[in-house]
Amino acid sequence: MTKTIHNQNKIVTPPASAYFIEKNLDVVVQHTLSVLVDNEAGVLARVIGLFSGRGYNIESLTVSETEHEKHLSRITIISKGTPKVLEQIKRQLERMVPVHRVVDLTLVAHSKGHEKPLERELALVKVAAVGEHRVESLRLAEAFGAIVTDATTEHFIFEITGRQQKVEQFISIISPLGLVEVCRTGIAAMNRGPEGM
Amino acid sequence: MASTKKSGTEGREMTGAEMVVQAMIDNGVTDLFGYPGGAVLPIYDELHQQDRIRHILVRHEQGAGHAAEGYARSTGKPGVVLVTSGPGATNTVTPLQDALMDSIPLVCITGQVPTPLIGSDAFQECDTVGITRPCTKHNWLVDDVNELSRILHEAFHVATSGRPGPVVVDVPKDIQFATGTYFPPDAFDMGHYQPRTQGDMDKIREAVDLMMSAKRPILYTGGGVINSGSEATKLLRELVALTNFPITSTLMGLGCYPASGDNWLGMLGMHGTYEANMTMHDCDVMVCIGARFDDRITGRLDAFAPEAKKIHIDVDPSSINKVVHADVPIIGDVAAVLKEMVALVKNTKARPKASDMKKWWEQIDQWRARKSLSYKPNPDVIMPQMAIERLYALTKDLDTYITTEVGQHQMWAAQFYGFDEPNRWMTSGGLGTMGYGLPAALGVQIAHPDALVVDIAGDASIQMCIQEMSCAVQHNAPIKIMILNNEYMGMVRQWQQLLHGNRLSHSYTEAMPDFVKLAEAYGGHGIRCTKPSQLDDAIMEMIETPGPVIFDCCVVTLANCFPMIPSGKAHNEMLLPDEATDEAVGSVIDEKGKALV
Numbered sequence: 029m030t031k032t033i034h035n036q037n038k039i040v041t042p043p044a045s046a047y048f049i050e051k052n053l054d055v056v057v058q059h060t061l062s063v064l065v066d067n068e069a070g071v072l073a074r075v076i077g078l079f080s081g082r083g084y085n086i087e088s089l090t091v092s093e094t095e096h097e098k099h100l101s102r103i104t105i106i107s108k109g110t111p112k113v114l115e116q117i118k119r120q121l122e123r124m125v126p127v128h129r130v131v132d133l134t135l136v137a138h139s140k141g142h143e144k145p146l147e148r149e150l151a152l153v154k155v156a157a158v159g160e161h162r163v164e165s166l167r168l169a170e171a172f173g174a175i176v177t178d179a180t181t182e183h184f185i186f187e188i189t190g191r192q193q194k195v196e197q198f199i200s201i202i203s204p205l206g207l208v209e210v211c212r213t214g215i216a217a218m219n220r221g222p223e224g225m
Numbered sequence: 226m227a228s229t230k231k232s233g234t235e236g237r238e239m240t241g242a243e244m245v246v247q248a249m250i251d252n253g254v255t256d257l258f259g260y261p262g263g264a265v266l267p268i269y270d271e272l273h274q275q276d277r278i279r280h281i282l283v284r285h286e287q288g289a290g291h292a293a294e295g296y297a298r299s300t301g302k303p304g305v306v307l308v309t310s311g312p313g314a315t316n317t318v319t320p321l322q323d324a325l326m327d328s329i330p331l332v333c334i335t336g337q338v339p340t341p342l343i344g345s346d347a348f349q350e351c352d353t354v355g356i357t358r359p360c361t362k363h364n365w366l367v368d369d370v371n372e373l374s375r376i377l378h379e380a381f382h383v384a385t386s387g388r389p390g391p392v393v394v395d396v397p398k399d400i401q402f403a404t405g406t407y408f409p410p411d412a413f414d415m416g417h418y419q420p421r422t423q424g425d426m427d428k429i430r431e432a433v434d435l436m437m438s439a440k441r442p443i444l445y446t447g448g449g450v451i452n453s454g455s456e457a458t459k460l461l462r463e464l465v466a467l468t469n470f471p472i473t474s475t476l477m478g479l480g481c482y483p484a485s486g487d488n489w490l491g492m493l494g495m496h497g498t499y500e501a502n503m504t505m506h507d508c509d510v511m512v513c514i515g516a517r518f519d520d521r522i523t524g525r526l527d528a529f530a531p532e533a534k535k536i537h538i539d540v541d542p543s544s545i546n547k548v549v550h551a552d553v554p555i556i557g558d559v560a561a562v563l564k565e566m567v568a569l570v571k572n573t574k575a576r577p578k579a580s581d582m583k584k585w586w587e588q589i590d591q592w593r594a595r596k597s598l599s600y601k602p603n604p605d606v607i608m609p610q611m612a613i614e615r616l617y618a619l620t621k622d623l624d625t626y627i628t629t630e631v632g633q634h635q636m637w638a639a640q641f642y643g644f645d646e647p648n649r650w651m652t653s654g655g656l657g658t659m660g661y662g663l664p665a666a667l668g669v670q671i672a673h674p675d676a677l678v679v680d681i682a683g684d685a686s687i688q689m690c691i692q693e694m695s696c697a698v699q700h701n702a703p704i705k706i707m708i709l710n711n712e713y714m715g716m717v718r719q720w721q722q723l724l725h726g727n728r729l730s731h732s733y734t735e736a737m738p739d740f741v742k743l744a745e746a747y748g749g750h751g752i753r754c755t756k757p758s759q760l761d762d763a764i765m766e767m768i769e770t771p772g773p774v775i776f777d778c779c780v781v782t783l784a785n786c787f788p789m790i791p792s793g794k795a796h797n798e799m800l801l802p803d804e805a806t807d808e809a810v811g812s813v814i815d816e817k818g819k820a821l822v
Contacts (some may be wrong), residue, residue: 047520047792069366074358081359112546119543125363125383125418 054110058087059134060145060217061118062225066126067093067101074124075103084117085109090214100128104217131225133217140221147217151195156183157206165205172198183208230375234412241370242267242401245334248377250277251409254305256296256671257281258289262309263349264336267401281671281700284692286313288664290320291690294329295665298651299626300672301454303330303384310336311349314395315356319658321391322360326655327477328452330389332380333357339399340368353395362390367397370405378410379418387420388541389452420540424557429565432512432536432553437575439510441585442470445493448477448654449515449539451647453559457481458647460563461514467570469582471589473501475516476639477654484643490589491598494522495790496636499597499799502788504589505530506796513537515559518548519655528795538562597788597801598640607757609634609709609780613641613681616707619764624676626669628652630662630686633715633786638681660689663706667693670702677705677768684710685734694747697773705767706775708740711782719785724792744775753777 065071072091079086087106094102107117114132121130133145153174155165158181165184169176174188188198192215199210218225239247245268249257258281261269272280283289286308293304304324308317314335324331338347354366363383365376373396380392436442444465450457458481465472465488472482473493482489491498493505505511511533516522523529529549537544537551538559545554555562600610627642628651629635635652644650651669653661666680680687687708697704717732741751750770754763754777767776787802 069368070354070358073355077358116543116547119545119547123387123420123541123543128417 052110054112056108056110057114058106058108059114059132060147060215061105061107061121062129062131062133062217063103063105063121064128064130064225065101065103065124066128067099068126071101071126072103074126075105075121078120078124079105079107079117082116082120084113088214090216104215106215129225133219133225136219140219142220145217145219147191147215148189149192149195149213149215150187150189151199151210151212152177153186153188153199153202153210154183154208155186155202155206156208158182161205165202168198168202168205174198229414230408231412231414234408236406236408236412238404239407240267240271240402240404241367241373241396242271244370244373244405244407245377245396245401246271246275246278247407248374248381248410249305252378252381253302254278257305257307258283258292258296258668259307260284260286260289260309260313262311262313262336264310264338264398265307265313265334265396265401266336267398268307268334268336268396279671280307281667281696283664283667283696285690286316287319287660288667288690288693288696290317290331290333291323291658291661291664292668292671292693292696293331293333294320294324294327294661295628295651295668296672297324297329297331297668298451298665299648299669301648303332303381303389304668306331306333308333308335309349310338310353311351313349314353314393315351317393318356318360319656321357321393323653323656323658323661324391325360325362327653328389328448329391330384331391332384333361333391333393334377335393335395336401337366337395337397340397341399343397353393357393360391361393364393364395366395367400370400370403373400373405374407374409375413378413379415381410382415383418386418387422388449421556422540422558422561424538424555424562424565426565428553428555429562430569432555433566433569433573434575435510435534435536435553436468436470436512437570437573437577439508439577440581441504441507441509441588442468442512442577443490443504443508443510444470444472444512444514445474445505445516446472446478446481446514447475447516450474450478450481450559451515453515453540455647457515457558457560457563460560460567462486463567464563464570467567468576470512471504471586473497473505475519475522475654476652478516479639479650480644480647483645485645490593492639493796494519495524496640496786496788497790498640499595499788499801500589500592502790502796502799503592507588508533511535513539513551514563515539517544520548523548524790524798525793525795528797530796595801597799600784600802602757603781604757606781607755607760607778609637609711609784610641611757612707612709612760612778612780613637615760616679616681616764617642619761620677620679620768623768624673625649626651626666626673626676626678628662628665628669628678628680630680630682630689631657631659632683632686632717633711633719633784634681634683634686634709636716636786637709642681659683659686661686663687663690663704664693664696666704666706667697667700667702670697670704671700674702678703679705679707682706682708683715684708684712684737684740685714687740688738691743694744694749694773694775698748701772703770703772703774705770705773707764707767708775708777710737710740710777710779711784712737713782715784716786722785740775740777744773747773749773749775751775751777753779755779
């Protein structure tokens with residue numbers, strides 16, 4: 029018997045673990061997925077569990093029943109990952125029993141020559157301010173197209189709808205004027221044009 | 226789920242507990258593995274009053290799950306489990322995950338505390354659907370007795386359609402007592418859950434063109450061929466006969482092509498043969514049929530079959546491009562795709578060039594000549610490889626089913642026992658569950674009462690579900706447990722030798738039970754053998770004893786399992802048995818590598 033190990037390929041240095049872990053250098057991109065599901069008990073837990081269990085990332089998630097007579101809900105998920113991971117997310121979602129359809133809205137948008145799908149978010153922004161700050165916050169709201177939905181002499185609640193960036197910007201500008209709290213819905217999205225998902 | 230009731234079928238009034246039993250009968254269930262408890266007593270009461278379903282009482286719910294897996298794997302029918310709430314349900318988690326990873330159809334019915342008590346931390350309550358959500362294909366909590374029959378039929382449909390897998394139906398006790406309307410399976414339209422089984426014809430044509438232009442092809446097959454049914458096996462063999470391609474298989478796929486066949490290369494992967502792994506590494510066209518590029522198969526991904534164009538046939542779209550990029554992806558059931566493929570091959574005159582194939586086979590024969598499974602027999606002590614070889618020689622002409630636990634013995638069984646037919650080999654592949662083999666053997670024996678069922682076990686694994694010996698004795702299931710006893714957790718020790726400087730941390734089994742006495746204590750028969758000269762007699766005694774047997778086969782303690790692709794290495798960097806001296810094993814990973822552990 030030989031006393032040394034005969035290595036057919038001497039270049040390789042073994043990493044000495046039960047698993048081989050490769051560094052992934054693929055570029056991470058952000059995509060928006062629309063998922064049509066049966067609105068039944070636990071369906072959201074299934075979807076979220078899939079993401080946490082497989083180490084996928086959720087940037088934003090919204091869900092609501094959209095077709096009442098068929099008990100169908102539409103979930104909009106924004107996720108970040110390499111293109112390979114994003115393909116896996118779609119495939120993994122598709123094979124879940126209560127999932128009817130999964131559409132990668134970003135891919136569809138690209139195929140239509142758009143940069144991204146139509147995406148909108150709603151935020152409620154509470155500002156407590158008196159005097160000059162009060163006037164200034166109203167002025168800002170007007171500039172951003174935000175609506176006053178509740179007010180006393182001490183506060184306003186603004187309702188703002190728009191692209192995520194616009195909502196972010198509004199919140200950051202108004203925050204030194206006495207921002208109390210913010211509630212955001214997460215992103216609702218669909219593709220432009222006459223076709224459905 | 227969107228399954229809806231078709232009109233026109235007459236419903237029948239009955240209790241929820243009656244519905245459970247009726248739905249099983251209507252879905253063709255004849256055997257059931259379970260354990261009673263407070264939250265399933267109404268169903269057990271119904272079982273007591275009928276004789277169409279045979280209930281096998283296990284000794285631990287994990288045993289019920291694995292027994293059902295063995296039953297399913299050996300028959301192609303779904304395995305059915307009935308357990309109580311709380312601990313009954315949590316004890317099934319391991320077999321459910323095992324079945325999920327190995328794509329075994331299981332229907333597990335769990336009792337639950339009455340609906341008004343859910344969420345109150347009631348006695349033996351647990352969030353069964355929450356706990357089992359990630360380890361099932363789908364699960365249901367029933368909250369209306371009138372939904373029960375639909376859910377049960379859907380459960381059988383989901384478990385057995387597409388890529389098979391486990392499902393759980395959680396039935397609260399008040400639903401079992403409540404009266405509602407039962408409808409048979411054909412009263413329902415199974416909704417949108419209809420996984421695609423027919424492959425895309427363009428892709429299949431592209432695949433056949435690629436295969437016929439190959440210089441160095443290989444068929445890489447897996448458990449999906451077996452799950453697809455006997456037609457898939459038949460077509461696969463036909464494809465091999467038509468093309469003369471070499472064929473290898475994963476651990477899960479053993480038996481889909483006969484081990485005695487001319488084109489068989491043996492199993493591939495971490496403990497696969499030299500010829501299988503080298504053929505994989507050097508091939509130019511790889512046809513992956515019902516396998517999923519598991520990390521135990523591929524080794525180093527960046528050096529995995531670097532020159533190969535890969536065709537991947539799988540019924541589960543999420544398996545495609547998950548690990549390895551597929552040049553020609555075909556989503557479909559193996560049998561359906563192979564049917565088209567074989568027809569296309571038959572209708573075309575195109576074949577790989579004879580000279581290329583001749584060269585390829587000559588190369589393969591050189592790799593075969595390396596005899597990577599060789600070992601040194603010893604006149605004084607039984608080599609584990611020899612134990613399996615002798616078992617094979619003495620049982621191959623019988624109606625034999627083999628199950629295993631997990632570890633070195635499992636790999637030796639896979640290497641040295643030749644499977645010529647599918648559904649004869651039951652092992653825990655994906656999850657690697659120690660304790661699988663004994664209850665699985667029990668399940669196989671229940672399905673095939675007259676067959677010889679042997680659990681090839683290790684001394685450590687066997688103790689994880691040893692309690693099911695009692696179940697085997699109770700149900701006259703004459704299973705044979707052949708323990709390759711080396712007094713170690715052999716595979717753990719092998720890795721410690723390889724990666725951790727031979728520091729054998731807690732891998733030696735002190736205080737080993739006397740397995741002969743243990744067999745007798747359970748009411749079975751015990752055999753011990755320590756000498757190679759007595760091995761055949763001991764195996765024959767095991768086979769010929771009518772009841773359950775534990776055969777304590779004492780093998781050499783320090784043998785290791787080779788060939789082996791050390792972790793993180795490529796297929797062409799195997800460690801072969803004649804190179805694997807003790808010193809070599811200790812130094813295969815250099816100091817720099819050890820620091821990375």
